[in-house]
Every structure is written in structure tokens, then in C-alpha cells.
Amino acid sequence: MKINPLLFVIGTSYLLPLAGQATEQIKLGHRVVSVIQQDGLLFKDLNKDETLNPYEDWRLSPEARARDLLSRMTPEEKAGVMMHGSAPAPGSIIGIGSEYDLTASAAMIIDERVNTFITRLSTEPAKLAEQNNRLQEIAEGARLGIPLTISIDPVNTYRYLPEKTATPDAFSKWxxxxxxxxxxxxxxxxxxxxxxxxxxxxxxxxxxxxxxxxxxxxxxxxxxxxxxxxxxxxxxxxxxxxxxxxxxxxxxxxxxxxxxxxxxxxxxxxxxxxxxxxxxxxxxxxxxxxxxxxxxxxxxxxxxxxxxxxxxxxxxxxxxxxxxxxxxxxxxxxxxxxxxxxxxxxxxxxxxxxxxxxxxxxxxxxxxxxxxxxxxxxxxxxxxxxxxxxxxxxxxxxxxxxxxxxxxxxxxxxxxxxxxxxxxxxxxxxxxxxxxxxxxxxxxxxxxxxxxxxxNAAKKLPNAAWQQEADRAQRLSLVLLEKKTGVLPVKARTKVWLHGVNADEAKKAGLVVVDQPQKADIAIARIVAPFEQPHKNYFFGAQYHEGSLAFRNDDADIAAIAKLAEKMPVIVTVYLDRPAILTPLRDKASVLIGNFGVSDAVLFTALMDNAPFTGKLPFELPSSMASVLKQHSDRAADSEHPLYPLGFGLK
Structure with missing residues (x-):
């Protein structure tokens, strides 16, 4: 029996428990297909034939349903399942944008029979949710109604941007x-x-x-x-x-x-x-x-x-x-x-x-x-x-x-x-x-x-409570590499000179940001691990950090820190996207902290909370490029005389 879903609910999904049935009705969601009633239960008519086929019967095992669906598929449909495309955006075949190119997407889903896509959209949560729903609607209208699997690369990582404290999207930042x-x-x-x-x-x-x-x-x-x-x-x-x-x-x-x-x-x-x-x-x-x-x-x-x-x-x-x-x-x-x-x-x-x-x-x-x-x-x-x-x-x-x-x-x-x-x-x-x-x-x-x-549920993202957990993880991940006595914890109202750090966050933390180094009690510097880009004429070479792990002799950050260290204690945190050679900083930084993605707010908490540092290096930090060049690429922790060994971390 074919049933119009609007007889039961207005919307895309519903839960209909039926009295006297041994199997509990599960939630269905649809925008295109109708539903079938059988044995007092409801099922989606995915292939639009007004008959409950085994692959549409949610009471059966995934194995049984897949076997049935497979038997109904053409070679073209099978080949489409074996593709994993990029959901396109206007002007971007790899899907960079704020919305999908629905015309191009429909061609991939209907004509090429593809039903797995990676999303690379960057937009507010509710819009992303609805954009994904739009793709699913296209797929539901295809001959067999096979839904899409939508995939994503990791997005829950904090990326430091000096002008703001977080990336504005749906995801907690760890x-x-x-x-x-x-x-x-x-x-x-x-x-x-x-x-x-x-x-x-x-x-x-x-x-x-x-x-x-x-x-x-x-x-x-x-x-x-x-x-x-x-x-x-x-x-x-x-x-x-x-x-x-x-x-x-x-x-x-x-x-x-x-x-x-x-x-x-x-x-x-x-x-x-x-x-x-x-x-x-x-x-x-x-x-x-x-x-x-x-x-x-x-x-x-x-x-x-x-x-x-x-x-x-x-x-x-x-x-x-x-x-x-x-x-x-x-x-x-x-x-x-x-x-x-x-x-x-x-x-x-x-x-x-x-x-x-x-x-x-x-x-x-x-x-x-x-x-x-x-x-x-x-x-x-x-x-x-x-x-x-x-x-x-x-x-x-x-x-x-x-x-x-x-x-x-x-x-x-x-x-x-x-x-x-x-x-x-x-x-x-x-x-x-x-x-x-x-x-x-x-x-x-x-x-x-x-x-x-x-x-509407997507509008609840980002979730503040989840971000609190992520912030705690940022704090716990910090690795203390050097610490001279009397510098930590930094006390409220301390006068600070900042290098690469957001002044607004320092002020929120209760510090006094000065406009000249000579007015400061301490300096706080944020820098990144050194890198080269010898292949900037390649698509990925233009994005990736390659080459030497050592700071250049004329590195501006090292020069600035050295100059500050002559006048005051300097706290330095280094973003370790690769194992930097920190030899030039060892005698200049009064406090040296390795980070793997930390906001300024969390950084100031760590500098001021007087809690121990418990993070340990997940890789060794070599002492020189000569030692790096001697080691085996496939062997762990085998450089000669590492500056900081695997598992190192002060409290």
C-alpha cells in the first residue's frame, strides 16, 4: 500500500510507532519519494515502484539489503558507487565556496550515478546542513534512490590567526x-x-x-x-x-x-x-x-x-x-x-x-x-x-x-x-x-x-560547552621545554610587550600591554617552526612547509627575541607543525613552550594559572640539520644528540 507521507506529518521525517507491532517503527526522512505501508510499518519507496523491495526494508540486515540492491543495479550504477567525488561549488571543481553548484552536482549524481562526495564548503552551520540536504534530495530522486555519503577532511583543529581567536564555523577547535x-x-x-x-x-x-x-x-x-x-x-x-x-x-x-x-x-x-x-x-x-x-x-x-x-x-x-x-x-x-x-x-x-x-x-x-x-x-x-x-x-x-x-x-x-x-x-x-x-x-x-x-539543530553549532573541552585540551597539549625560575606564573597587571600575540586577549587576561619594549616587565612572543617552500610553482608545494627545520641566520623572529632577551625575560611559544631546531632559542627564552595549535586566550591561561605543564613531545626535536640528514627517514627518534628527546616535557 502506497501512502502519502503528508497524511502523517508535515516535513521531511517522522516517527510513527504502531500499537501491537513487534517491530518499532524507525524514523524516516524524505523529500521526493513516497512511503509504503506493510505489516503496519512504513518504508521508503526508493525505486518508486510502489512495492517494498528487500533493500528498502529496514528490518533486514545490511548484508541482505545490499545483496538485493546490487542485483538491481546496472554496470553504470555500480561504477558510480565506486567513485568518491568533490561536491562542486560555483567556479570551483574541488568545492571551495559557501554553497554547492547544484546543476553540476545533479549531473554527477544523476548522470554519472556518483553517491559519495567530499564537502569543502565554508559557511555557517545551518546553511551547510541545508546544502547537504539539497544534495540528498537530488540523490533521492535518482532511479534507485541511493543516498549520498558526504565526507570531510579534519576540520576540528585550531588555526592561529593574529587578528582573531577562532575560525568562524561549526566545529570545536582542538x-x-x-x-x-x-x-x-x-x-x-x-x-x-x-x-x-x-x-x-x-x-x-x-x-x-x-x-x-x-x-x-x-x-x-x-x-x-x-x-x-x-x-x-x-x-x-x-x-x-x-x-x-x-x-x-x-x-x-x-x-x-x-x-x-x-x-x-x-x-x-x-x-x-x-x-x-x-x-x-x-x-x-x-x-x-x-x-x-x-x-x-x-x-x-x-x-x-x-x-x-x-x-x-x-x-x-x-x-x-x-x-x-x-x-x-x-x-x-x-x-x-x-x-x-x-x-x-x-x-x-x-x-x-x-x-x-x-x-x-x-x-x-x-x-x-x-x-x-x-x-x-x-x-x-x-x-x-x-x-x-x-x-x-x-x-x-x-x-x-x-x-x-x-x-x-x-x-x-x-x-x-x-x-x-x-x-x-x-x-x-x-x-x-x-x-x-x-x-x-x-x-x-x-x-x-x-x-x-x-x-534548526545545526543552528546550535558551534557548541560552547564542547569548545570548553577543546580549550582544555589545548592547555594540556602544551609542552614546557625551558623554564627559568621566577617567570611563571605571570601575574595580573604585569606589563607585557607582545610579539605576534593578540593584544586584546592579553588585556582580557588582565595584563597591561605596553607600546614600547622598555616599558615592559616581560615579553611574550609567538612564532612558528621554520620552513622553506622550494616548490611554490606546484599546487601543493605552494601550500606545504618543506625543507630545513633550522632558523635562518637572519630570521627576524630570532633577532627580535634575542634583542628583547637582553632587557627582560622572554616567554616564547613555537607552533610545532614540524620538529623545529630550537637551538637558537634555548639560551634566549626564559620560558620556551611547544604548541600544536593554541589560542591566545588559552595561552594566557597557561601562563597565569600556576598549574603544571603535563604535555610530552610526541616527536623528538633535533639539535641540528646535520643530525637530521644523517638519520633514517623510516626510523623513529634516531637523530644524534636531540635537543629535546621524544617524550620530553618539563612540569
Whole structure:
């Protein structure tokens, strides 16, 4: 029996408990399809045939529903499920903006049959929630009504901007994951992820492209700040807590989960010279120390709590021989040994393997040589087919699927995959296995029953109580590296000279901000770890911090701090997005604090509250670039005579 939903409720969702029924009616949400009544219960008519099909029956298991849906799908629809695109915004194919390009989105969803997208919108919470609802409405109108999985990269990290104290969006702002590792509390990481889960679900986001389980053994690596550091067992525990919190439990996905995609399997943290695998000049990970085993340990934390997904690294594990086997010199997304022999067979991972972005795209011209001088690099030049550059795009799709990839990141064009299937380069069995896995997870997340969110509930974000917890974590993550007596705690009404610190926050904290250094009792300086950008003509090279970890001899911040130190005590905090060589500061700073993302308000609290510092370094800080150049990129904490060793921290 087909029923008009407006007979029961006005809106997009409702809960209808029916007396005398053994099964309790669950909440349905819809804008396009009608509902069917059967056995006194209501179900969505997703394929619009006025019949309750098994995949529409929420009483059945995800496995049974996925099998039924799979049997109804065309090859084109199956290929669409295996794509993970970027939800486009006007003028931005990668989705940078405040709203979606709904016309372009509809073409991807309806014509290409794609139903997984990463969102990169930046807008107020209610608008983001409604924009995601608009995408779901398009998907609901497609032939089979398959809902979208909307994913997101990490957004819960505090980014310091001198002119303001927080980024204005929906999300609580915590320290970087390196800062969470500095705290070292698995339960706190679980709480952090649980709060992130709730924020995501309120906005219609159901997949986290995180956490990074990469072991940060190469200190020059551009993406080190997204890791939990270089202690393998600590990282394992942190990853375990993250997945458990984000997935709303330890036994797999449920209707309250945000599915996690743990990345990047495996060895990414040993990136050669610290250059990143997004770019052709960074396509290798250096395993001259033959230490892959240690890089695998962190992932076991995710497997212990049933992570939904794993994303392989871009990198080629250079010249690695592992357990007597020479590892093929191709990126992990094409590497049968890494994905099948290790991940599937040895570690028994049974979830979804999602490729990193654009591994099947060509890398030619500007991708190889960079953009010409005067031209701003843009993502149109990108492609990351490392080790299989000589293959055609169709052959790369086939190679990746046969290696174990279930879904392709950054792709919406299904044509090459369909050609590979038609040519017999990929079997129908392989395609069906991938689609089944992906559909089961969508069903387990509750998306087939209700993919819409309450826009009014989203208006409650950002949540002040959650931000208080995040602020506490920022405070706990601070690592005290040097402390001369008599400087801390800083007392109210102290006259301070500020360098790189927000004066308004200092005044709110009860300090007196002076306009000339000679009037100050102390100086407080905020600086960042040194970096170089030798590849600014590449899209990612223009964004990433690369090169030396040492301050230049003419560094303006060091010169300013040295001059101030001649006259007064100087408190210095350094943002450690990479392991800075702090040798020039050791004898100049009366107090030296490593931070991993901290607001000025929290910083002043830490300087004035007289509470002990409990944070410990999640990676060692080397004493010189000479020691960095001597160490193995794939081995943890192996530099000679580090200035501050792994786990260091004063109270």
C-alpha cells in the first residue's frame, strides 16, 4: 500500500510507532519519494515502484539489503558507487565556496550515478546542513534512490590567526592530533572524536577521511602535524580512541556513526626528504632503514575497533625488501602485496579500501615541471599515478581494482572503469565485491532511512560547552621545554610587550600591554617552526612547509627575541607543525613552550594559572640539520644528540 507521507506529518521525517507491532517503527526522512505501508510499518519507496523491495526494508540486515540492491543495479550504477567525488561549488571543481553548484552536482549524481562526495564548503552551520540536504534530495530522486555519503577532511583543529581567536564555523577547535598525542590520553582522543562525530552528523556529514595513522619518522615531512607523532604504540592507542569515538563504538558502524577512513597505508611518514606524495617530486618514501613493521603498528589500533575504511598512501616504498619480498615500485593504491597480502590477508581487514585522490589521472606537463613563473598553481594540473605513469587511464583503473581498491577518491568520471570492465580487464565479481562493501556501510549508517538533517539543530553549532573541552585540551597539549625560575606564573597587571600575540586577549587576561619594549616587565612572543617552500610553482608545494627545520641566520623572529632577551625575560611559544631546531632559542627564552595549535586566550591561561605543564613531545626535536640528514627517514627518534628527546616535557 502506497501512502502519502503528508497524511502523517508535515516535513521531511517522522516517527510513527504502531500499537501491537513487534517491530518499532524507525524514523524516516524524505523529500521526493513516497512511503509504503506493510505489516503496519512504513518504508521508503526508493525505486518508486510502489512495492517494498528487500533493500528498502529496514528490518533486514545490511548484508541482505545490499545483496538485493546490487542485483538491481546496472554496470553504470555500480561504477558510480565506486567513485568518491568533490561536491562542486560555483567556479570551483574541488568545492571551495559557501554553497554547492547544484546543476553540476545533479549531473554527477544523476548522470554519472556518483553517491559519495567530499564537502569543502565554508559557511555557517545551518546553511551547510541545508546544502547537504539539497544534495540528498537530488540523490533521492535518482532511479534507485541511493543516498549520498558526504565526507570531510579534519576540520576540528585550531588555526592561529593574529587578528582573531577562532575560525568562524561549526566545529570545536582542538590542538592538532600531534597535540592530542602530547597529552597521551586515549579516552580524551575518544571524546574529541565523539564530539566531532556529533558535529558532523548534525550537518549531514557521515564519513571522516581520518585519522592519519602514519608514523611521523621523517621530521621534514610536510604533513607531520596531522599525525600522532613518531611513537608507534602511542599512535596505535590514539588511533584506536579516535576510531571508537568517531564510529560511536568499537564493533563497527551503526546509525549514529561517522565512518572512519584510516590513512595512509602504509609508510607515508617516511617521505623521502620530507617532500609529500601529492607532488611528483615527493612520490617516494625512503625505507633505507628497512623499518616497515614499525609503520604498520599504528594501524592495528584501528583494526582493533573495526574501522570502516583504509586509504592507501600515494607513495612508492623505495627499494623496500619486506620479509624477503621485494616490494613492487608502485604507489600503494596499485600494490597487490600491500593491499591483499598484508592488509586483507595478514591483518584481516574486511572494510572498504578507498584510494587517495586522483591516482588514476595523468601527471604531465605542469604536474611534472610545475606551473610557469607568474601563473598561480591550480588543481587542474594534478595527477598521482606513481609507478604506473606509462599505463593508460583504463589500465590504471583495472590495476587498482585488481590490487584491491574499492572506491576511487577525487573521481566522478566512470567511463574508464566501465571500459576496463567491458574489455575484461576487471571482473564483474571484483566490481560487485566493491559495491557490496560500500552499500553495506551506507545502510549500516542509517542513510537509506534518513539522510536529511534538522537545519534548526545545526543552528546550535558551534557548541560552547564542547569548545570548553577543546580549550582544555589545548592547555594540556602544551609542552614546557625551558623554564627559568621566577617567570611563571605571570601575574595580573604585569606589563607585557607582545610579539605576534593578540593584544586584546592579553588585556582580557588582565595584563597591561605596553607600546614600547622598555616599558615592559616581560615579553611574550609567538612564532612558528621554520620552513622553506622550494616548490611554490606546484599546487601543493605552494601550500606545504618543506625543507630545513633550522632558523635562518637572519630570521627576524630570532633577532627580535634575542634583542628583547637582553632587557627582560622572554616567554616564547613555537607552533610545532614540524620538529623545529630550537637551538637558537634555548639560551634566549626564559620560558620556551611547544604548541600544536593554541589560542591566545588559552595561552594566557597557561601562563597565569600556576598549574603544571603535563604535555610530552610526541616527536623528538633535533639539535641540528646535520643530525637530521644523517638519520633514517623510516626510523623513529634516531637523530644524534636531540635537543629535546621524544617524550620530553618539563612540569
Amino acid at each position: 590542538p592538532e592530533t600531534t597535540g592530542l598525542a602530547a597529552i597521551g590520553d586515549e579516552n580524551l582522543v575518544k571524546r574529541y572524536a565523539d564530539i566531532g562525530r556529533q558535529e558532523y552528523r548534525l550537518l549531514g556529514i557521515t564519513q571522516a577521511l581520518s585519522p592519519m595513522a602514519d608514523l611521523a619518522t621523517e621530521p621534514r615531512w610536510s604533513r607531520l602535524s596531522g599525525t600522532f607523532g613518531e611513537d608507534a604504540q602511542l599512535t596505535r592507542r590514539m588511533v584506536r580512541g579516535y576510531v571508537a569515538g568517531m564510529q560511536n563504538g568499537t564493533s563497527g558502524l551503526n546509525a549514529g556513526s561517522v565512518s572512519t577512513v584510516v590513512k595512509h597505508w602504509a609508510g607515508y611518514g617516511a617521505s623521502e626528504n620530507g617532500f609529500d606524495g601529492h607532488s611528483v617530486y615527493g612520490k617516494y618514501a625512503d625505507f633505507s632503514g628497512n623499518n616497515l613493521d614499525e609503520h604498520l603498528i599504528p594501524f592495528t589500533g584501528a583494526f582493533e575497533v573495526n574501522t570502516a575504511g583504509v586509504m592507501p598512501t600515494y607513495a612508492i616504498l623505495k627499494n623496500l625488501v619486506y620479509k624477503g619480498k621485494k616490494i613492487e615500485q608502485v604507489g600503494a593504491g596499485f600494490n597487490h602485496y600491500l593491499l591483499q597480502d598484508l592488509l586483507r590477508q595478514h591483518y584481516k581487514f574486511d572494510g572498504v579500501i578507498i584510494s587517495d585522490w586522483m591516482i588514476t589521472a595523468d601527471c604531465v606537463d605542469k604536474c611534472i615541471h610545475g606551473h610557469p613563473e607568474g601563473e598561480a598553481p591550480d588543481p587542474s594540473s594534478l595527477g598521482m599515478p606513481w609507478g604506473v605513469e606509462s599505463l593508460t587511464e583504463v589500465e590504471r583503473f583495472a590495476r587498482a581494482v585488481n590490487a584491491g581498491i574499492n572506491q576511487f577518491g577525487g573521481v566522478t568520471d566512470t567511463t574508464p572503469l566501465l571500459k576496463a570492465l567491458k574489455a575484461g580487464k576487471v571482473s564483474e565479481e571484483k566490481i560487485n565485491d566493491s559495491v557490496r562493501r560500500l552499500l553495506e556501510q551506507k545502510i549500516a549508517l542509517g542513510l537509506f532511512e534518513n539522510a536529511y538533517v534538522d537545519v
